[in-house]
Amino acid sequence: MDATIGGIIGAGIIAFGSIIANIILARSRALEKDKTKSVLEGITTALETVGKEAEKRHGYGYGARYVKSKAIIEDLEGKTRITREYHGVAVIADEMRLLSFPEEVWVGAPGKIVIEPHPLPQVERPNFRKHIGLVPEQFGEQLCKFRIEVEGGLTKADGEIAYGIEWTCSRAACMTKEQAVETYAGDVFKKEYFCFDVRFPIDEAEIEIEFPDGYNVKAFPGVFLAGSETWHDLELQRIKEGIEPTSRGARLKINNPELGYRYLIFWVPLSRREVEQLRSK
Secondary structure: OOHHHHHHHHHHHHHHHHHHHHHHHHHHHHHHHHHHHHHHHHHHHHHHHHHHHHHHHHHHOEEEEEEEEEEEEOOOOOOEEEEEEEEEEEEOOOOOOEEEEEEEEEOOOOOEEEEEEEEOHHHOOOOOOOOEEEEEEEEOOOEEEEEEEEEEEEOHHHOOEEEEEEEEEEOOOOOEHHHHHHHOOOOOOOOEEEEEEOOOOEEEEEEEEEOOOOOOOOEEEEEEEOOOOOEOHHHHHHHHHHEEEEOOEEEEEEEOOOOOEEEEEEEOOEOHHHHHHHHOO
16 A cells, blocks of 8 residues: 555544544533533522522511411311411511511301411410410401401511411311202302412411311312412412321322412212211211
8 A cells, every 4th residue: 555545544544533532522512511501400490499489578578487277177067176377487578577467267158157266375486575466357157357466566586486376167068968069059169178378478388187087088189269269270280299198188288389379178078878877886
């Protein structure tokens, strides 16, 4: 082989090898770039979520870390004791002094509020120096409106507080399928449910329902627009995995519940025959 030709071929091989190496390097860099982009996108999404929560809280000036609402159906007539606990309530805005928190509780017909809302002292932080009281505004058989008032107002310097309320309703839930069909004949949503409305920023909410012994039904999660029975499919998809069965009912946990939404646990009641069988035991 001519030395010149050999040199050309050798140079071509070297050049080709260099091209391949550059292609591999370019692909490697592209992969690294994609990985970096993916990581950055993940970080950005997380920061956006945190930012939105912070913005939401700052928009109101206050918020809560955790809220739990629990309904205990005590008998087969539908008598229900309900508790609502707020933990980690704090003012965020430097210039804000929050004098009170608006609250309301309600029960649908034919239910009635038989024991009016009253404080749960054991929920309050024991070393909090300001008195927390319940101030009635409108107390009726199916709707009670009131304020949770902090003596002297709550400020950022006070740190976190906690408070709770409890009330009891008669016939708060239809206990038979036949009764539910008759009662909710004209309603949009014809199943029985227990719900919680989000009125100010909350990091985490929990709803729990407890049925009488032997009253075994399957419970499901749901989301309405607050103050209505308008279904919200998109938000339901986000939170539906948060439901879990308990020994006598179900619990729904919601991370970052949205303002203006009503979160619920719903179920189809037992038949009249099944309830009568429970009564006879």
